Structures are given as C-alpha cells and as structure tokens.
Amino acid sequence: MKITKTFDDRVNLHVWREGEEYxxxxxxxxxxxxxxxxFCVIPMPPMEGVYYRDITQPLDLPDETFDxxxxxxxxxxxTPQQGRNFAAEIFRVLKPGGIFRVSxxxxxxxxxxxxxxxxxxxxxxxxxxxxxxQWTVMEMIDQAVREKSGGLMLETIxxxxxxxxxxxxxxxxxxxxxxxxxxRSDAKEEQPLIQKNFIQRVYSxxxxxxxxxxxHRAKKLFRRIAPGKQGDRVFSPRETKEAVRWMYDRFSxxxxxxxxxxxxxxxxxxxxSDIPHWERYNLDKSNYGDYAIDPSVxxxxxxxxxSS
Amino acid sequence: MPSRPIKIIxxxxxxxxxxxxxxxxSYARxxxxxxxxxxxxxxFSVLxxxxxxxxxxxDVRKGLPFSDGTFDAVFALHIIEHLTPDEGKNFAAEIYRVLKPGGHVRISxxxxxxICREYIFRLETCLAEPSAGNTMKYDWIMLxxxDQWVRDKSGGLMSETIxxxxxxxxxxxxxxxxxxxxxxxxxxxxxxxxxxxxLVQKILSAHPKKLYRFIRNKISALxxxxxxxxxxxxxxxxxxxxxxxxxxxDRLSLKLLLEGAGYKDxxxxxxxxSDIPHWERYNLDQSNHGDxxxxxxxxxxxxxx
Numbered sequence: 202m203k204i205t206k207t208f209d210d211r212v213n214l215h216v217w218r219e220g221e222e223y224x225x226x227x228x229x230x231x232x233x234x235x236x237x238x239x240f241c242v243i244p245m246p247p248m249e250g251v252y253y254r255d256i257t258q259p260l261d262l263p264d265e266t267f268d269x270x271x272x273x274x275x276x277x278x279x280t281p282q283q284g285r286n287f288a289a290e291i292f293r294v295l296k297p298g299g300i301f302r303v304s305x306x307x308x309x310x311x312x313x314x315x316x317x318x319x320x321x322x323x324x325x326x327x328x329x330x331x332x333x334x335q336w337t338v339m340e341m342i343d344q345a346v347r348e349k350s351g352g353l354m355l356e357t358i359x360x361x362x363x364x365x366x367x368x369x370x371x372x373x374x375x376x377x378x379x380x381x382x383x384x385r386s387d388a389k390e391e392q393p394l395i396q397k398n399f400i401q402r403v404y405s406x407x408x409x410x411x412x413x414x415x416x417h418r419a420k421k422l423f424r425r426i427a428p429g430k431q432g433d434r435v436f437s438p439r440e441t442k443e444a445v446r447w448m449y450d451r452f453s454x455x456x457x458x459x460x461x462x463x464x465x466x467x468x469x470x471x472x473x474s475d476i477p478h479w480e481r482y483n484l485d486k487s488n489y490g491d492y493a494i495d496p497s498v499x500x501x502x503x504x505x506x507x508s509s
Numbered sequence: 510m511p512s513r514p515i516k517i518i519x520x521x522x523x524x525x526x527x528x529x530x531x532x533x534x535s536y537a538r539x540x541x542x543x544x545x546x547x548x549x550x551x552x553f554s555v556l557x558x559x560x561x562x563x564x565x566x567x568d569v570r571k572g573l574p575f576s577d578g579t580f581d582a583v584f585a586l587h588i589i590e591h592l593t594p595d596e597g598k599n600f601a602a603e604i605y606r607v608l609k610p611g612g613h614v615r616i617s618x619x620x621x622x623x624i625c626r627e628y629i630f631r632l633e634t635c636l637a638e639p640s641a642g643n644t645m646k647y648d649w650i651m652l653x654x655x656d657q658w659v660r661d662k663s664g665g666l667m668s669e670t671i672x673x674x675x676x677x678x679x680x681x682x683x684x685x686x687x688x689x690x691x692x693x694x695x696x697x698x699x700x701x702x703x704x705x706x707x708l709v710q711k712i713l714s715a716h717p718k719k720l721y722r723f724i725r726n727k728i729s730a731l732x733x734x735x736x737x738x739x740x741x742x743x744x745x746x747x748x749x750x751x752x753x754x755x756x757x758x759d760r761l762s763l764k765l766l767l768e769g770a771g772y773k774d775x776x777x778x779x780x781x782x783s784d785i786p787h788w789e790r791y792n793l794d795q796s797n798h799g800d801x802x803x804x805x806x807x808x809x810x811x812x813x814x
Contacts, residue, residue: 280659281666309629312625312628313629315625316629319622319759322761323760323761331765334761338621338757341621341757342658342756345655345658345659346593346658346753348593353594444659445659446659447655447659448655450632451636452635452636
C-alpha cells in the first residue's frame with residue numbers, strides 16, 4: 202500500500218466501509234491527505250487512492266506507521282472476536298503516542314430512544330409516535346437480521362410510513378441519497394403513461410430500441426441457461442458485511458480499546474478530536490451544517506509512548 | 510405439512526386447545542405430561558419430521574394445517590421472535606383463522622422492553638462503578654440482547670461464554686429461569702478441544718475395538734448418501750434451523766400486531782395468569798419447581814369475536 206501524507210507531513214489511516222453520502226462529502230479531503238482502506242470482501246472496481254481490504258484479516262501495513270487512525274463505522278460489522286483482532290492490528294500500525302478514533306452507532310442512544318418512544322406511544326398512541334416507535338425498534342434489530350440489502354428500513358422509507366423530521370434529526374445526512382432517488386422515481390411515476398397495445402409498440406420502435414430489447418432478452422435467456430455467473434450473483438448482507446454483527450456503546454468501546462492496550466480513553470463529539478488539524482478534515486460533521494453526518498458514539502484513545 | 514388431517518385432541522371439558530412451540534428440553538420435561546394429554550400439539554420445525562402422534566411437526570410459516578374455526582384457544586410459546594415481521598403478521602392471521610369465535614390466543618416471547626431496560630441499568634451501573642462483577646453482568650445482558658440475532662454457530666457466543674465460565678450464575682439464572690440450567694448443561698457438554706494427536710499417535714493409542722469401529726464407520730459413511738450430512742449442516746446453521754431470532758417484541762408491538770390482525774380484548778398477563786379456561790391446570794409458563802417463570806418472557810392474550 203502506498204502511504205499518503207497530510208499537508209503537514211503526518212501519516213493518517215482512514216478505515217471505513219460504505220456510505221454514499223459520506224463519500225460524496227468527505228472523499229475530496231480524505232483521498233488527498235489520508236491513507237484509505239475500505240472494508241470490502243466482494244470484488245469492486247478499483248478506485249484511485251483507496252485500498253479494498255478484508256480487515257478481519259491482518260493488515261498488510263508495517264508496524265508503527267501511522268500518527269492517527271480513524272475507524273468509521275466498521276466495528277459493528279465484525280464479530281466481537283474480529284473486532285478485538287482489528288483493534289490489535291490498529292495498535293500495531295500506530296506509532297507510540299498515536300491516536301485512535303473510533304465511531305460506531307450508539308447502542309445506548311438507540312436503546313434509550315426506543316424506551317422513550319415506547320413510553321410515549323403507550324401514553325399517546327398517535328400515528329406519529331407509533332411511527333417513530335416502530336422506527337426505533339427497527340433501528341435496533343433490522344441491521345442485524347436483514348436478509349436483503351437495505352432490509353426493512355429501506356422498505357419503510359419506500360412506503361413513506363416514517364416520520365421525516367425524526368429521521369433527519371436521527372440520521373443526519375445518511376438517508377439523503379435514498380430520499381433523493383425516491384423523489385426522482387416519484388417524479389417519473391407521475392408522468393402520464395400512455396398504455397400502448399402490441400402493434401402500437403412495434404410501430405413506435407426505433408432500430409436502436411429494437412436492438413437493445415433483443416440483446417436484453419437474449420442476455421436474460423442466457424442467464425437462465427447458465428446461472429451462477431459472477432455478474433448477476435446477489436450477495437447477502439452477511440456476505441457484503443452490510444449486516445451488523447455486534448453493537449457498542451461508550452462503555453464497551455472503552456473496554457475494547459483498554460483491553461487492547463490503549464490509554465487515555467475519552468468520549469468525543471462529532472466535531473472535536475485530539476487528532477491534529479481535525480478541523481481541517483472534520484470527517485464526522487456534515488458539510489451542510491453543524492450536525493453529525495451519521496450520529497454515533499465517538500471514542501478516542503492513545504497508544505502509550507513507551508510500550509512495555 | 511402433514512397430508513392427513515391432524516387429530517384434534519379435546520380436554521375433559523370438551524374444549525380444543527392448540528399448543529405451538531419450538532424447543533426447550535426443560536420445558537418439555539416439566540410440561541409434556543399435561544400438554545400431550547389435553548392439547549393438540551404442533552412443533553415448529555423447518556425439517557420434514559416423521560409423524561409421531563401426539564406431536565405434529567410443521568413449518569408455521571406455511572400456515573397452520575387446520576380448518577377455520579377449530580380451536581377454543583391457541584398458545585404460541587416462543588415462536589414469533591423466530592419469524593420475520595411479515596411472517597409474524599401471517600402467523601397471527603393464521604391463528605385468527607383457526608380460532609372459534611370467542612377463542613383466546615396467548616403468545617409468549619422474550620420481552621424486548623425488559624431486556625433494553627436491564628441493559629441501560631447495567632450500563633449505568635458499570636459507568637458508575639466498573640468492577641469485574643458489574644462488567645460481567647453487563648457483558649451478559651449484551652449477549653442476551655444481541656447474540657441471538659447475529660450468531661453464526663448453534664449456541665453462539667452465549668454457549669462460548671458459558672463454556673469459558675465467564676458469567677454470574679445467580680444473575681444468569683435470574684434472567685433465564687429454568688431454561689438457563691438446560692442451556693448451561695448443554696454448553697458444558699459440548700465438545701471441548703481435545704489435545705491433538707498426529708496420525709501415528711492416533712493409531713498407536715487406539716484400542717483395537719475402537720480402531721475397528723472407526724474404520725467401519727468411515728466405510729459406511731462412504732456409502733451413506735449425504736442426506737444426513739446436509740441435515741447436520743442445516744441443524745448447525747442457526748439461520749437455516751431458525752434458532753436465531755429474527756425480531757423482538759414488547760407489549761406495544763404485540764398489541765399493534767394482534768389488533769392489526771383483528772383481535773379484541775388485548776391484555777398483558779403474568780406467567781401464571783390467563784383467561785384461558787382451566788389454565789391453572791396447565792400452567793405452561795410457570796416452573797414446576799417454584800413460583801417463578803420457566804423462562805421469563807412477556808405474555809399477552811387477545812380474543813377473537
């Protein structure tokens with residue numbers, strides 16, 4: 202892997218998994234100044250400045266390389282044992298005194314929200330309260346159990362049975378791309394569709410359309426004859442690592458990093474960090490305002506200067 | 510689903526009750542005497558099973574094999590958390606279909622509200638005083654909350670934790686009731702890693718009888734078709750055997766579920782009270798060993814009018 206340096210000659214490692222909106226907002230800065238590892242186990246088209254790695258395996262990086270590591274929403278996609286191994290790998294590649302920043306969805310917050318809206322809905326079962334309550338239940342369970350990418354959450358958003366203000370406040374920018382694509386498809390559906398019969402359809406065909414239709418049909422037929430081709434294989438959320446395998450809160454994150462050997466563990470907000478020049482990267486704050494891209498629990502700790 | 514119609518068992522009062530459950534040795538040990546005699550029994554299993562009266566095996570996701578309006582009461586013990594929310598809705602509708610007017614449904618399932626409250630309480634305790642004992646209880650409640658959704662192997666991290674001895678017996682027992690003892694035993698019995706021997710050591714140390722049996726097994730295994738192995742794979746994969754939980758419920762989501770399916774008179778019960786007539790004779794949720802639940806859960810009932 203090629204190590205990228207920041208403007209002030211420091212070496213920072215950025216590990217993340219996915220997030221369309223996160224990538225759109227933050228890639229200009231992290232692609233330029235950070236070394237980037239994306240947690241990915243299925244084949245992906247190569248991208249300049251990004252290394253796809255299965256981080257449940259040891260990292261192919263030398264010891265004591267980095268001044269700082271930011272692990273953004275990856276730990277919840279690993280089993281507890283894989284998480285411990287990965288924390289040990291980060292410990293290994295950090296320089297003594299280096300800073301490790303980790304962010305994951307906050308189980309404590311999710312649980313409190315759930316209990317809060319359960320009580321509210323029991324007192325006042327209005328549609329709004331029930332919708333938010335059902336969302337909080339889903340938030341806790343859906344990512345762990347889903348069998349299709351997007352799971353029930355995406356289905357709920359597509360069906361429109363959710364509280365928009367709550368989602369915005371709870372998720373920051375995460376659902377922005379989904380909502381935009383939905384709005385676009387809504388707009389498309391609103392166009393009056395003229396139902397044509399078969400003969401009208403044939404007459405209105407252009408040669409190009411006809412060609413595309415024939416190719417599409419042929420491909421479909423071929424796929425049915427020879428299934429199991431890489432191209433049309435649908436990976437399950439477990440295979441793509443979309444599925445959540447464990448959850449953390451401020452206490453279990455502290456246990457995790459302290460057991461690995463890190464010191465000075467402290468909880469942070471989305472905009473403060475001990476990583477030098479963080480205000481320049483600000484990877485957890487939305488570009489559109491003073492809120493988190495994806496509200497999470499943020500913890501930072503240090504590798505001790507003198508390792509015993 | 511069985512092709513022949515299932516024989517409906519009636520209790521001495523002439524009422525037809527349906528009992529649906531999934532697993533649990535201690536439950537079967539304590540309660541089978543009564544439910545086998547007076548209830549019609551459907552065991553939720555994804556595998557085709559032999560017909561063994563008076564217990565029928567079936568996949569409840571494919572519907573209930575009974576005609577409309579058959580039962581006076583239906584009791585579904587720890588089934589619904591193994592179904593997806595959609596399958597759960599269908600299941601509630603199926604029970605509705607097989608109930609007689611005025612019939613009761615009783616559902617028991619792990620209580621998400623209780624687990625979450627306990628988790629927050631344990632977290633706060635640990636933040637105030639992170640002692641080893643508190644952390645152990647905190648780690649246990651984390652397992653209770655998450656392990657059954659995410660496990661890859663039958664038994665999951667919970668079995669592993671029990672094998673490693675990293676748990677508080679009193680606390681685990683308080684959380685799981687009689688079921689914990691069963692779980693504890695089966696985890697302790699599961700194979701511990703034996704010291705590895707190489708092939709020569711293995712052959713030398715083998716008793717002639719053992720060696721003979723080993724070779725015979727290997728040969729017969731070659732001939733047996735792999736159906737059995739496939740079955741074994743299925744049982745070991747908690748996702749396919751439906752050992753994992755696919756959802757969690759609490760008093761509100763069960764209410765929404767049942768009222769959405771058309772039930773009336775929804776109420777939350779304790780492990781020992783029920784509106785089902787003569788429940789005190791069955792008492793399927795209370796331990797035979799004392800005044801506590803076999804497996805602490807949430808119990809709800811509703812009626813079909």
